[in-house]
Amino acid sequence: MQKKYRVGLVVDNPKRDLMGMVFLGKKLVKLGFEVYIIPMNLIDYEIYITKPHYLLLPGFRKGSLKHYTIFHQYGIKLGILETEGGFYFKKEHRLNRIENSPQVNKIIENYFVWGQMFKELLLEKKAISSDKIFITGHPRMQLIKETPNTEMKGKNCILFCSSFASVGNDDKLKLDVIDILDKKGTTNAIEFYRGLDTMKKEFVDLAKLFDSMGFNVIYRPHPFEDFKSYKRKFTGTRIYLDDEKSTLPSLAKSFIHIHNSSTTSVEATLCGVPTIIPDYIENGYKVEASRNISYLAKSREDLINKIKLANKSNLKISGLSKNLKYVLDLDIDSSGKIAEIINKVELNNDIKVPKQTYKHDLNSFFKAIKSNPFSVYTIHKFLFTNKLTKWDNSYKAFTRDDIVTSVECNKLKIKTIKNSRSQLMLSNN
Numbered sequence: 274m275q276k277k278y279r280v281g282l283v284v285d286n287p288k289r290d291l292m293g294m295v296f297l298g299k300k301l302v303k304l305g306f307e308v309y310i311i312p313m314n315l316i317d318y319e320i321y322i323t324k325p326h327y328l329l330l331p332g333f334r335k336g337s338l339k340h341y342t343i344f345h346q347y348g349i350k351l352g353i354l355e356t357e358g359g360f361y362f363k364k365e366h367r368l369n370r371i372e373n374s375p376q377v378n379k380i381i382e383n384y385f386v387w388g389q390m391f392k393e394l395l396l397e398k399k400a401i402s403s404d405k406i407f408i409t410g411h412p413r414m415q416l417i418k419e420t421p422n423t424e425m426k427g428k429n430c431i432l433f434c435s436s437f438a439s440v441g442n443d444d445k446l447k448l449d450v451i452d453i454l455d456k457k458g459t460t461n462a463i464e465f466y467r468g469l470d471t472m473k474k475e476f477v478d479l480a481k482l483f484d485s486m487g488f489n490v491i492y493r494p495h496p497f498e499d500f501k502s503y504k505r506k507f508t509g510t511r512i513y514l515d516d517e518k519s520t521l522p523s524l525a526k527s528f529i530h531i532h533n534s535s536t537t538s539v540e541a542t543l544c545g546v547p548t549i550i551p552d553y554i555e556n557g558y559k560v561e562a563s564r565n566i567s568y569l570a571k572s573r574e575d576l577i578n579k580i581k582l583a584n585k586s587n588l589k590i591s592g593l594s595k596n597l598k599y600v601l602d603l604d605i606d607s608s609g610k611i612a613e614i615i616n617k618v619e620l621n622n623d624i625k626v627p628k629q630t631y632k633h634d635l636n637s638f639f640k641a642i643k644s645n646p647f648s649v650y651t652i653h654k655f656l657f658t659n660k661l662t663k664w665d666n667s668y669k670a671f672t673r674d675d676i677v678t679s680v681e682c683n684k685l686k687i688k689t690i691k692n693s694r695s696q697l698m699l700s701n702n
Contacts (some may be wrong), residue, residue, distance in 0.1 A: 275473060276304055277305060277306065277307050277325065278305075278307070278326040278488070278620050279306070279307045279308075279309060279324065279325045279326050279327075280298075280299075280301050280306045280307070280308050280309070280325055280327045280328075280329065280615060281308075281309045281311045281319075281320075281323050281325030281327070281328040281329065281695075282294040282298055282308060282309065282310055282311065282327060283311045283312075283313050283316060283328065283330050283331055283493075284310060284311065284312055284331070284671065285313040285314075285331040285332070285356055286313075286356070286496050286668075286669065287506045287518050287668075287669065287670070287675065288332060288496045288517070288518050288519065288520075288668065289356060289413075289496070289536075290356050290413070290415060291310070291400050291414065291518055291519075291671055291675060291676070291679050292413050292518070292519050292521075292679040292680060293411055293412035293413030293414075293415075293608075294310055294412070294414070294683070295310065295609075295676050295679050295698070296412045296413070296416045296608050296680050296681040296688065297312060297412045297608040297611055297612060298611055299608070299680065299682070299685065300608045300611075300612035301615065301616075302685060302698050302699065303612075303700070304612055304613075304616050305698060305700075306468040306615075307694045307697065307698075308697070308698040309325060309594070309669075309690075309697055309698075310322040310522075310673070310695060310696045310697075310698065311323060311325075311328075311695045312429050312664065312670075312694050312695065313331060314329035314370060314660065314664070314669050314671075315661065315664055315694050316404060317582060318660075318661060318693075318694075319569065319693060319694065320344065320347075320626065320627055321406035321564045321627065321628060321690075322690060322692065322693045322695065323375060323690070323693070323695050324355065324624060324626045325332065325349060325446050325614055326349065326350065326445060326620040326621060326624060327351075327352065327382075327618060328344060328349050328350070328351050328352070329348045329353070329611075329615070330352065330353050331353075331354060331355070331356040332355055332356055332357075333353050333354065333371070333372050333377060333381070333384075333557050334370050334371070334372065334392065335370060336369070336372075337372060338372050338374055338377065339478060341380055342371055342376065342637070343417055343658070344347065345379075347378035347467060347624050347626045347627075348621040348623070348624035348625050348626075348627050349419075349624055349626070350382045350450070350618050350620055350621070350653045351380055351381050351382060351573075352381065352382055352384070352385065352615065352618075353381060353383070353384045353385065354385040354411075354611065355385070355386055355391060355408075355702045356389060357426075360536050360560050360562060360600065360601075361533075362619065364394070364396070365468055367394055368397065368398065369477070371395065371398050371400070372398075372400060372632045373399065373400045375400065377400040377401050378400060378401045378402055378405070381401060381405060381524050382618050382619045383405055383407060383409070383497075383578070383614055383615070384404065384405055384406045385407050385409045386406060386407070386409070387408075387410055387414075387600060387601045387602065387696055388408060388410070388412050388598065388599055388600045388601045388602045389408060389410075389599055389602075390599050390600045391600075392406050392408055401492075402697070405512075407610070407611075407614060408602055408605070409602075409605055409614075410601060410603055410604075410605040410607035411600045411601065411607055411611050412538070412607045412608040412611070413425050414539060414543065414601060415603070415605070415606065415607040415608060416491075416608075416680065417434055417540055417543045417544065418543050418603055419523070421544045427524075428526060428527055428528040428546075429489050429528065430488075430489040430490065430491050430523070430526045430527040430528065430529070431480075431483050431488050431489070431490050431491070431493045431524075431527065431529050431531065431534075431580065432491045432515075432520075432524065432529070432530045432531065432541075432546075433479070433480055433490070433491065433493065434493045434520065434530065434531070434537040435475055435492070435493065435494050435532075435533070435534050436468075436495050436532065436533055436535045437469055437472070437473040437476075437497050437498060437533075437559070438535070447506050451571055451605060460660070468554070468555055468556025468557050468558070468592075469533075469557070469558055471556065472533050472551065472554045472556050475551055476492075476531070476533075476574075477506050477507075477552055478506070478549075478562055479504075479531070479551070479573075480492050480512055481507070481510055483510070483580070484510045484511055484512050486497050486578075489511070489513075489526075490510075490512045490513065491512075491513045491515050491526070491527065492507065492513070492514055492515065493514075493515035493520065494515075496668045500514065500668075505620070516668075518671065518675050518679060519679060520537050520540055521540070521544070524540060524541055524546055526542045527541075527546055528546065528547075528583050528586070529546065529547055529548075529549060529579075529580055529583040530547065530548040531548075531549055531550075531551070531576075532548060532549075532550060532551070532561055532562060532563075532567070533550060533551070533556070533558060534550065534558050534563045534619075535544060535563060536563065536625070538566055538591070539566065539568050539597070539601065539685065540561070541590075542566050542590050542591070542592070542593065543603075544561050544624060544670050546590070547568065547578075547583050547588045547589065547590050547591070548567045548568070548570040548590070548591070549567055549569075549576060549579055550564060550567050550568070550569055550570065551570050551573070551576055551657075552564075552569035552571060553570060553571055553572050553573065553575075554577075554677050561596055562594070562597045562599070562600040562601070562672060565591075565594040565597060566590075566591045566592065566593060566594055566597055567591060568588070568591060569659075577697065580665060581656050582652040599619060602639055603645055607654050613672075626681050648693055654656070654690045664694060665694075669693075671696075672688050673688075673689050673696055676696050676698070682698075684700075684701055685698055685699065685701060686698070686699040686701055687699075688702070
């Protein structure tokens with residue numbers, strides 16, 4: 274490659290996505306690219322600093338088209354790598370969130386999906402042609418599979434991974450949350466909400482119960498949840514709240530994983546940790562690909578008994594199912610395949626990215642004022658608060674050290690960019 278083209282890998286949620294993007298970045302660096310790890314929520318600042326020739330985005334939802342079209346107009350080639358694959362509880366819910374404009378096919382070069390299921394959904398929407406859709410699995414899952422931790426000796430923790438961001442952070446029924454769920458296409462939004470709310474309370478009660486029984490308990494809240502609210506809930510207990518960028522350190526200590534149809538069940542299974550769902554609580558969030566690799570506890574007593582079996586290493590992992598393969602193909606060299614496809618894209622030598630702008634902030638401010646002109650909160654949020662200054666203390670933040678420790682990078686240079694929150698990956702050669 275005569276010229277070092279720049280590839281931007283966008284990270285929506287570092288606790289879920291950073292490790293996989295860095296793993297992919299290593300492959301791209303070997304092919305001669307300069308690789309930028311870019312925060313999704315700051316992309317409207319960072320795009321003007323990094324000026325990538327190719328940008329890999331974490332999803333294409335309704336509402337994204339106008340935003341991504343601007344990048345395309347700069348001459349940047351765009352790709353999509355779904356961060357959540359096909360792990361959705363209902364097909365209709367997923368279809369309601371996918372953009373179906375024919376403009377998608379004009380601005381997107383490649384659409385990378387975890388498995389056959391999501392490819393079929395995209396083709397059903399008819400927004401992008403089949404030759405642009407590639408089943409690649411996901412680099413994060415590939416990395417976990419290649420470096421499994423199957424040794425159960427010394428594991429002495431119960432790991433809870435919650436996925437209750439959609440029910441709010443207190444114990445009151447939130448009508449605005451139900452309205453949002455309804456608009457997103459959630460069937461029977463009130464029942465769905467109440468089921469998740471009940472499950473969330475059961476998670477908290479179970480964590481406290483196991484703590485009182487003398488078990489070491491790790492509780493990992495969903496990144497969208499209020500971390501402080503769990504600190505209040507677990508006051509007076511020994512429960513450890515996990516706020517790490519990756520689930521792997523906690524999985525390495527755990528002999529059982531408790532969840533509610535979470536993608537962390539796949540990570541646990543790949544790490545040799547049995548995974549279980551409190552299925553005695555009826556709720557609308559049921560993901561078959563995740564349930565099929567998990568034990569389904571039919572009562573609290575049943576769950577406790579399975580925990581005791583796991584503690585004695587007498588509960589084996591359920592194994593990977595055919596249903597999971599339909600959603601997530603684990604047999605692919607995911608990072609290698611994606612890197613090779615990107616390498617074949619004909620990139621523009623001269624992209625026309627303007628200087629850094631704060632136009633996005635101003636547009637958001639005026640839009641908010643128009644929708645709610647008398648709100649003091651609106652004025653404060655968009656006029657006196659800057660994402661760049663608040664980002665470093667948010668769960669979306671990541672640093673050079675986070676990149677170095679997420680994946681072995683001893684043969685690469687990781688550079689912090691001046692006036693930027695992105696990180697640059699370069700070859701040492």
